[in-house]
Amino acid sequence: MDPKSVNVMNTTIIPQSDPIDIGLGSMEKGNSVKPRKKTMTSVYLKYFETALDGKSRRCKFCGQSYSMATATGNLGRHLSNRHPGYEKMGDSSNSHAPQPVTVAKKPQTLVKVPTMELDHLNWLLIKWLLVASLPTSTLAEKWLTNAFKFLNPSTELWSGEKFQTVLREVFKSMQESVRLIVEQVSSKVSVTLDFWTSYEQILYMSVTCQWIDESWSFQKILLDISHIPSPCGGSEIYYVLLKVLRLYNLETKILCITHDNSPNALHACHTLKGDMDSQKLDGFCYIPCAAHTLNSIINDGLRTTKSVILKIREFVLELNSSSEISEDFVQFTAAYQEGNWNFPLDASARWSGSYQMLDIACKAGKSMETVIRKYDEQLGSRLLLNSAEKNVVNIMHKYLEPFYKTINNICKNKVLTIGMLLFFMDHISDTILACKDSRQTPDWLKSAAEEMYIKAQNYSEQVCNAFTYMTAILDPRIKVELIPEYLNLESNLEESRNHFIRNYSTCYFSSISNSYSNQVSEDGGTASFAEEIARKKRRASISSATDELTQYLSEAPVPMPTDVLDWWKVNSSRYPRLSLMARDFLAVQSTAVLPEDIFSTKGDEIDRQRFSTPQYETQALHCVKSWMQNGIKLKYKTTEIDYERMMELAAAESSSRSFERKPKS
Numbered sequence: 189m190d191p192k193s194v195n196v197m198n199t200t201i202i203p204q205s206d207p208i209d210i211g212l213g214s215m216e217k218g219n220s221v222k223p224r225k226k227t228m229t230s231v232y233l234k235y236f237e238t239a240l241d242g243k244s245r246r247c248k249f250c251g252q253s254y255s256m257a258t259a260t261g262n263l264g265r266h267l268s269n270r271h272p273g274y275e276k277m278g279d280s281s282n283s284h285a286p287q288p289v290t291v292a293k294k295p296q297t298l299v300k301v302p303t304m305e306l307d308h309l310n311w312l313l314i315k316w317l318l319v320a321s322l323p324t325s326t327l328a329e330k331w332l333t334n335a336f337k338f339l340n341p342s343t344e345l346w347s348g349e350k351f352q353t354v355l356r357e358v359f360k361s362m363q364e365s366v367r368l369i370v371e372q373v374s375s376k377v378s379v380t381l382d383f384w385t386s387y388e389q390i391l392y393m394s395v396t397c398q399w400i401d402e403s404w405s406f407q408k409i410l411l412d413i414s415h416i417p418s419p420c421g422g423s424e425i426y427y428v429l430l431k432v433l434r435l436y437n438l439e440t441k442i443l444c445i446t447h448d449n450s451p452n453a454l455h456a457c458h459t460l461k462g463d464m465d466s467q468k469l470d471g472f473c474y475i476p477c478a479a480h481t482l483n484s485i486i487n488d489g490l491r492t493t494k495s496v497i498l499k500i501r502e503f504v505l506e507l508n509s510s511s512e513i514s515e516d517f518v519q520f521t522a523a524y525q526e527g528n529w530n531f532p533l534d535a536s537a538r539w540s541g542s543y544q545m546l547d548i549a550c551k552a553g554k555s556m557e558t559v560i561r562k563y564d565e566q567l568g569s570r571l572l573l574n575s576a577e578k579n580v581v582n583i584m585h586k587y588l589e590p591f592y593k594t595i596n597n598i599c600k601n602k603v604l605t606i607g608m609l610l611f612f613m614d615h616i617s618d619t620i621l622a623c624k625d626s627r628q629t630p631d632w633l634k635s636a637a638e639e640m641y642i643k644a645q646n647y648s649e650q651v652c653n654a655f656t657y658m659t660a661i662l663d664p665r666i667k668v669e670l671i672p673e674y675l676n677l678e679s680n681l682e683e684s685r686n687h688f689i690r691n692y693s694t695c696y697f698s699s700i701s702n703s704y705s706n707q708v709s710e711d712g713g714t715a716s717f718a719e720e721i722a723r724k725k726r727r728a729s730i731s732s733a734t735d736e737l738t739q740y741l742s743e744a745p746v747p748m749p750t751d752v753l754d755w756w757k758v759n760s761s762r763y764p765r766l767s768l769m770a771r772d773f774l775a776v777q778s779t780a781v782l783p784e785d786i787f788s789t790k791g792d793e794i795d796r797q798r799f800s801t802p803q804y805e806t807q808a809l810h811c812v813k814s815w816m817q818n819g820i821k822l823k824y825k826t827t828e829i830d831y832e833r834m835m836e837l838a839a840a841e842s843s844s845r846s847f848e849r850k851p852k853s
């Protein structure tokens with residue numbers, strides 16, 4: 189925090205309200221109250237007025253009431269705590285009023301806490317909006333404003349327009365920080381595109397950048413969330429994407445784009461590749477999202493059991509909503525030895541929830557049926573599965589179990605490289621093919637398997653090129669041995685070798701070559717000699733690079749649990765040129781979004797936030813939230829907003845007020 193932004197001022201952040209004495213203490217000893225013999229006079233009475241009931245006094249500034257029976261000492265403390273500087277606000281004509289009869293208290297020393305010049309409460313509300321992904325219109329709710337007024341009548345919240353203006357300025361300030369971060373990246377970067385439509389029927393595209401830094405740590409940062417104008421086709425996506433790349437100076441740094449498999453995104457990437465090729469920028473490619481493909485494949489399989497899954501889901505929702513029913517279910521599963529189930533069960537419509545429905549019906553069928561019969565009036569016999577439905581559940585559960593294990597491995601993978609993803613997808617294709625060709629497969633499942641296999645094959649065709657081959661072999665766990673057969677072609681190996689030699693073999697000797705070529709004498713003899721030396725150096729470099737690649741590919745793949753980035757960090761000295769290529773290509777993403785965002789309930793929350801955010805705040809809210817999660821400090825113009833310091837000040841203020849209010853013995 190800039191020291192200039194901190195000073196000593198009024199300590200009010202979110203002041204505590206004084207307790208309201210409603211005068212019930214006098215009722216403890218009986219219904220009759222003896223009148224006081226002495227009338228109390230106080231220098232503070234001029235700031236209060238007698239209420240209509242004649243039993244309490246009300247503050248002229250805020251309306252706080254105190255019973256006359258307990259007002260002694262409360263009036264002065266109220267004015268000091270709630271209205272500092274009250275003597276300047278009220279009428280001072282009665283300055284010679286008699287002193288109070290009660291014993292005077294020692295004046296309390298107010299400890300002034302250093303606070304920021306920025307408005308604490310409003311900035312904390314900005315942080316709340318960002319964390320919760322709520323629009324600024326949330327703060328226009330009168331009940332919220334009144335709640336803060338109740339805590340402190342002097343509280344002033346910014347207007348809705350002010351919140352919007354501040355949020356936009358924060359976005360611009362932080363965007364500049366992001367631009368500087370990306371500008372310092374020394375390697376190639378890869379980009380992922382994700383699309384969604386809001387409740388206003390507006391199409392948005394998120395553009396995320398990934399790279400591997402010099403210490404072999406994977407880095408990812410959201411560049412922008414852009415509105416795609418109507419008619420939202422490939423051309424519109426292309427122009428918006430190009431604008432983002434130019435904003436961050438990534439046109440020459442970008443190596444690959446992973447898109448969401450939509451035709452319009454595919455068209456935009458194809459157009460961008462045409463631009464790259466015309467500028468003779470070597471090595472740009474675009475690939476489809478494997479997670480979206482796999483999710484589409486699975487949905488084809490689940491379509492045949494949709495009605496059964498809906499029935500099971502209705503039962504699970506009842507379990508989640510009733511502790512009585514869920515407790516009975518747990519007891520029955522223990523009695524029938526049908527496993528342990530943790531509530532609430534995942535009942536989402538995504539893959540994780542759909543497989544959970546099959547899993548519970550297959551593994552806890554007796555308990556499920558017993559509970560339904562016991563609570564027949566509440567659940568209804570319609571939720572009971574007949575013999576045909578039970579058979580479908582068992583068949584689909586067995587068929588999709590390899591999918592479940594594979595998706596878990598995909599979601600848990602720390603760095604999901606292209607090579608590892610192709611290894612998983614190849615296993616999925618084999619599972620589908622075995623089901624499709626088996627004579628024991630029922631016709632309804634065989635038909636679904638054929639549709640699934642078509643999509644799997646289409647994905648394989650799109651990724652079958654030298655570019656994905658290069659990214660796959662640079663994963664030391666995969667190399668050539670574990671690459672799918674359709675990709676393991678001699679032509680791909682040759683093209684990969686040429687790309688490596690062309691772009692990475694001479695990087696260590698470029699400065700030497702340049703220094704020689706600049707040594708030009710008058711007769712040109714030195715230049716000729718320098719060029720000859722440079723050519724020899726280049727040939728030696730190419731030979732050394734070829735040996736480096738050959739040695740790497742000749743070694744067996746490392747065990748699967750190995751962290752791919754840690755391996756390259758340790759072995760980069762053995763393969764100095766190849767490690768540079770690995771830094772570029774291993775950053776290429778196999779999925780456009782995190783797999784768990786598609787397959788688990790996490791994606792439901794993301795979709796709800798995206799769907800409900802209004803157009804005028806979508807970009808700022810979601811970008812700033814992502815940047816904060818990425819560790820970038822929230823900034824307003826040139827000032828960093830230190831929320832940790834704000835919370836420390838708020839805690840200190842709260843502690844100070846608690847000490848002041850502590851009753852004396």
